[in-house]
Amino acid sequence: MKKSILSALILLFSTLSLAEVKVVTTTTVIYDLVKEIGKEKVKVDYICRGDQDPHFLEILPSYMLKLRNANLVFKIGLGLEIWLQQIIDGSRNDKLKLIDLSTDIEKKDVPTGKIDASQGDIHPNGNPHYWLDPENAKIMARNIFEVLAVESPQDENYFKKNLNDYISKLDAKIGEWKSKLASSQGRSIITFHKSWIYFADRFGIRVVGQVEPKPGIPPTPSHNAELISGIKKSEIKIILMENYYSDNAPNQLARSTGAKVIKVANSVYGQPGINSYIQMMDSIINSLSNNL
Amino acid sequence: MKYILIFFLFILLITNTYSQSNVNPDISLIGTFSAFTNNIKDTPEHGKLNFETPSMELYIDGYxxxxxxxxxxxxxxxxEFHLEEIYAQILRGLPLDMQIKAGKYLVGYGKxxxxxxxxxxxxxxxxxxxxxxxxEGFNDIGVNFSFILPTESFYSNLDLGICKGDAIAKTEVFDPADADNYVDFRGNSPIFVGRLSSFFDLDDYTNLEVGLSSSYGVHAKMDFNTVGDSTAELENKSLKYFYGGIDxxxxxxxDSYTALTVQGEGLINNRQVFHQGDVGVNIPVEISEKINSFGGFIFIDYLFSRQFSVGAKYDFTYGIIGDEPSFSTLSNDDKNMTHCISGxxxxxxxxxxxxxxxGVQNLSFKYDDGTLRDNETTIxxxxxxxxxxxxxxxF
Known part of the structure; x- marks a missing residue:
């Protein structure tokens, strides 16, 4: 009998010591950052796969199951995940805390004046693709640390050490990425969607046009014709696009102008071999530095 | 019905006046405009381009x-304006993580x-x-209780509801717009509706949902002359129905540009219907008789290049589409069938x-008594x- 009670107590305490913060992230980039800071003290899952367009996600009941027992859900914000609230409602989790990681980000492309659908899929509070600037990834990581430290105060020092290690790693990589793209400073590129402005500003690249005539609006022949003359005139070498978009229109532009289409993953697990934020940025930087 | 509109406009106006919130509900509008032609002989539409009166749905929703x-x-x-849906839902905070929906809504029978x-x-x-x-489909006034079942590896949901039953009466009351008719024919008899559904991620790109639905209750109340004697006292009987469904x-x-969907639903109808038997004392004896009938559909839809979709559907049901609602047609008909192929x-x-x-739809009819009727095609x-x-x- 004594043995049984002892075993039960050991089991109880071992369970308590393994108590972990349950986190769900909307994207795989946030997932990777949470893993880096929380490591084994945090159980983390994500909703949108790396090879999916986070603007448009069909709401699967399995997403609700992921959120059902979570303590925290992190999102990019700025209107990227319009599907999230429906999933939260479906999860019925009234203890779930929603964390918007855009709070401390310096927003770009914040529209002024009246906004309507004639301007395409405009994000009223600014362009949400800020994670493609690694300096913003540092801000995201710090925000994640602060939230995890509040959620699990006994692990604050552990999270702090992980954060510092990760920021150091990221700082070293930012230096490496900048030097790789140093010779491309001031070069112009075309992108498929207006999702690269944070990245371009950080690395001194000029984005002079998009394959989409307006954000979220499919390419049109007349817009393609305008782009062809612009690409030829400005001698643009690269059309940069996320690998979940169709490359029909970019390839047509490439055939007419000699520009090269570069398809990259803009999220972790967006293609095989990209298993972390640093690997993702490495892949993007290498693709550009080899072709710009 | 214009009073409903005025009422809603009034509600919209006062929302900000009386609430301490400065957040407006979402308002959206769906407009539909259709034109059609058909080959149905002896109808004014036959072979002509016919324009339907545009329809619209105005949605107002928010927390x-x-x-x-x-x-x-x-x-x-x-x-004509009518109130398609109006309901409130308690989403979280209830015991057993239950959600409650109450009002007039599209009932969760099938997918x-x-x-x-x-x-x-x-x-x-x-x-x-x-x-x-x-x-209008299964649209009724009622209350629904929804539970997520504790199946950890896949999502399962159980919906249990109780409804007024107007939707059931619409298949047999001659003038569905006259709400009093429902009470006359059904009495005040709530119906019960339930659905159990499970969702599976088969892999990253393939998902499956399966569901079982049922509905049970009284579909009509009638006075029966059970002895076939014109002087006898009539016996009031409730006629019950049971719908069992699978979907x-x-x-x-x-990827974001392509999707292939295969979907289907089926319903088994088991109900008591009014039936005239042999002559009793001086008139036919009136009895209730059990019938079984069914219906279902299956379709395939292929979305490509994100902007285009093509699909085909096969449909069949007991009952003749277009028949006037009555106690021997539509849901009470276990003799005749309608088939449909559409694309x-x-x-x-x-x-x-x-x-x-x-869309192209071809209806064919099979009458139990051998009546021949031309197929009807509508574009x-x-x-x-x-x-x-x-x-x-x-999903």
Whole structure:
């Protein structure tokens, strides 16, 4: 009998010591950052796969199951995940805390004046693709640390050490990425969607046009014709696009102008071999530095 | 019905006056414009291009507080306004993580019924919905309790509801617009509805949902002369029904531009119906008799290049589509059948803001008494637009 009670107590305490913060992230980039800071003290899952367009996600009941027992859900914000609230409602989790990681980000492309659908899929509070600037990834990581430290105060020092290690790693990589793209400073590129402005500003690249005539609006022949003359005139070498978009229109532009289409993953697990934020940025930087 | 509109406009105006919130509800409008032609002889539409009166649905929805949400949907169809849906939902904070929905709503029987027709891949309502639920589908006043079942590895949901039963009466009351008729024919007899559904991620790109539905209650109350004597006292009897249903949806979506959907539903109808037997003392004896009938559909839809979709559907049901509701037709008919083959092509230039659909439907009829009737083919061209905020599509 004594043995049984002892075993039960050991089991109880071992369970308590393994108590972990349950986190769900909307994207795989946030997932990777949470893993880096929380490591084994945090159980983390994500909703949108790396090879999916986070603007448009069909709401699967399995997403609700992921959120059902979570303590925290992190999102990019700025209107990227319009599907999230429906999933939260479906999860019925009234203890779930929603964390918007855009709070401390310096927003770009914040529209002024009246906004309507004639301007395409405009994000009223600014362009949400800020994670493609690694300096913003540092801000995201710090925000994640602060939230995890509040959620699990006994692990604050552990999270702090992980954060510092990760920021150091990221700082070293930012230096490496900048030097790789140093010779491309001031070069112009075309992108498929207006999702690269944070990245371009950080690395001194000029984005002079998009394959989409307006954000979220499919390419049109007349817009393609305008782009062809612009690409030829400005001698643009690269059309940069996320690998979940169709490359029909970019390839047509490439055939007419000699520009090269570069398809990259803009999220972790967006293609095989990209298993972390640093690997993702490495892949993007290498693709550009080899072709710009 | 214009009073409903005035009422809602009034509610919208006072929302900000009396609430301490400065957040407006979402308002969106779906407009539908259709033109059609058919080969149905001896009808004014035969062989001509016919324009239908445009229809619209005005949605108003938003959170009431952190725990609950409300939706209203006012529809204009055939030049008449009516209240399609108005309900409130408690989303969280209840014991057992239950959600409660109360009001007038599309009842969760099967998969398709809760989705508004403008969001279907096809144009025409499935035949068995028309026969067993009426022209607007299973839309009723009631309360629904929803539970997520503790199946950790996959999502399972149980819905249990109790409804007024108007939708059931619409398949047999001659004038469905006359609400008093329902009380006359059914009495005050709530019906019960339930659905158990499970969802599976087969892999990253393939998902399957299967469901079982049922509904049970009184579909009519009638006075029976059980002895066949014109002087005898009539016996009031309740006629009961049971609907059992099965549904599935399989979707393969390898990327944002392509999706293949195979979906189907079936319904078994078991009900007591009025039947005249042999002559008793001086008139036929009136008895209730049990009948069994069924209906179902299956369709395949292929979305390609994000903007185009093509699909085909096979439909069948007991009951003859187009028959007037009565106690021997539609849901009470276990002799005659309607079959339908339909196909469609959809073009969605920019997400769901604008859609064009071309549909072809061929109805064939099988009468038990050998009556011959020509097949009826209808070609419909439809344009839909969606103004206002768009929500993400549920599976």
């Amino acid at each position: 009431l507080n952190p725990y609950s949400h409300a939706t209203a949907n006012i529809a204009l169809e055939g030049g 398709i019924n809760t989705i508004h027709p403008h969001a279907w891949q096809f144009i025409e309502r499935p035949l068995f919905h028309q026969v067993f639920f009426g022209p 599935f949806k399989l979707k393969y979506k390898p 469609w092509f959809g073009y969605y230039p920019i997400e769901e803001t604008l859609a064009f659909r071309l 419909t061209l439809q344009m839909l637009f969606s103004l206002g905020p768009h929500k993400a599509h549920p």
